[in-house]
Amino acid sequence: MGLLEISVAAGEHGPVLMLSGEADLTTAAELSDALTAQLASGASHLTVDVSRLQFADSAVIRALVLANRTLKARGGGMELVHPQPVVARALSLLGVDQVIEVRAGTSAAAEPDR
Numbered sequence: 001m002g003l004l005e006i007s008v009a010a011g012e013h014g015p016v017l018m019l020s021g022e023a024d025l026t027t028a029a030e031l032s033d034a035l036t037a038q039l040a041s042g043a044s045h046l047t048v049d050v051s052r053l054q055f056a057d058s059a060v061i062r063a064l065v066l067a068n069r070t071l072k073a074r075g076g077g078m079e080l081v082h083p084q085p086v087v088a089r090a091l092s093l094l095g096v097d098q099v100i101e102v103r104a105g106t107s108a109a110a111e112p113d114r
Contacts, residue, residue: 003027004019004030005020005021005022006019008038010032011047015038015041015047017046017048017049019049019052021053023053023060024056024060027060028059028060028062028074031063032063033045035063035066039067039071043071043076043108045077046076048078050082050087051082053084055086056087058094063111064080064097065100068099068100072111078099078100078101079088080102081103088104
């Protein structure tokens with residue numbers, strides 16, 4: 001893996017952004033653009049599948065927190081699913097898991113339709 005890759009799929013509760021590779025200051029704008037596109041489409045709930053994300057720095061985490069604020073203002077929210085240990089640790093150290101739901105388990109892309 002290397003640079004950040006972003007794909008979007010339809011999920012049970014709204015769009016699912018699937019992130020893979022490494023996300024840092026050099027890719028934060030790309031992630032911010034992807035989040036903004038989902039917000040502009042009117043999404044009120046967003047799932048971000050970080051199961052294949054190997055690294056996330058504070059610039060990337062800031063983009064997620066800002067998008068979550070917008071979603072909460074709409075009465076919705078964001079959840080981050082199945083972070084790798086290094087990403088989960090960064091989220092915990094920065095207190096992000098106190099403002100954005102972080103759910104371990106299978107990736108959102110792998111969940112069966114119900």
